[in-house]
Amino acid sequence: MNPTQQQASLSEAERLNAVASLGDPVRKRLFELIRRSPHALSRDDCAEALGLPKSTIRAHLDRLAADGLLLVEFRKVGDRTGPGSGRPTKLYTVAVGEVAASVPARHYDLAAELLAAAVQRSIDSSEAVEDALAGVAFDAGRRLGAEAGTIHNLLANTGYDPRPDGRGGTIMANCPFHKLSQEHTGVVCQLNGALLNGALVGCGDGDHSIEPDAELSHCCARIVPVR
Known part of the structure; x- marks a missing residue:
């Protein structure tokens, strides 16, 4: 590990x-x-x-x-x-090789690892970088989702600060990749969306889906119940 x-x-x-x-x-x-x-x-x-x-x-x-x-x-x-x-x-x-914490929660180390893995995958396979990033992030989300057990456990443990939206869904009041998302919005939001969709699969959660959230004060995605 x-x-x-x-x-x-x-x-x-x-x-x-x-x-x-x-x-x-x-x-x-x-x-x-x-x-x-x-x-x-x-x-x-x-x-x-x-x-x-x-x-x-x-x-x-x-x-x-x-x-x-x-x-x-x-x-x-x-x-x-x-x-x-x-x-x-x-x-x-x-038990851990290094320890870091921030308030609010940030996970730039995870973003860096996924971005580097995507570039390496693209180089090795000639796959387009955006496709490689989506695949790498989805696979990572699936692993994290399986470890967390439920999507809400994953969101809480990873620092998304999940909160009910009053309509049966969940907004994420914190973005773990905040600074990166401000400077590289498209790339980071693609990474985040693939990660969360993979997490749903890893959790075995067929009752929810990921939708974009345009509210600037929130993460770029929200969890909504499947209708």
């Missing part, structure tokens, strides 16, 4: 919590230590590397794990196995 996919696995609220967690200088040093390590580290490894008491290290490691930044595993270390070899050691690895 690449860093963009890792970040996408965290909701916007979880990313904000993670960034807040790393605001503590000890936790930031711990996270960087474990992120750079080629193998999982124990509490003792971390305490020795940072020159801090094990009790302090334990508390910060637990907080980083609770905030979704670290993964925990129990494994015996060393060459001894079998009875008498000791209890498994609690080890830590990073």
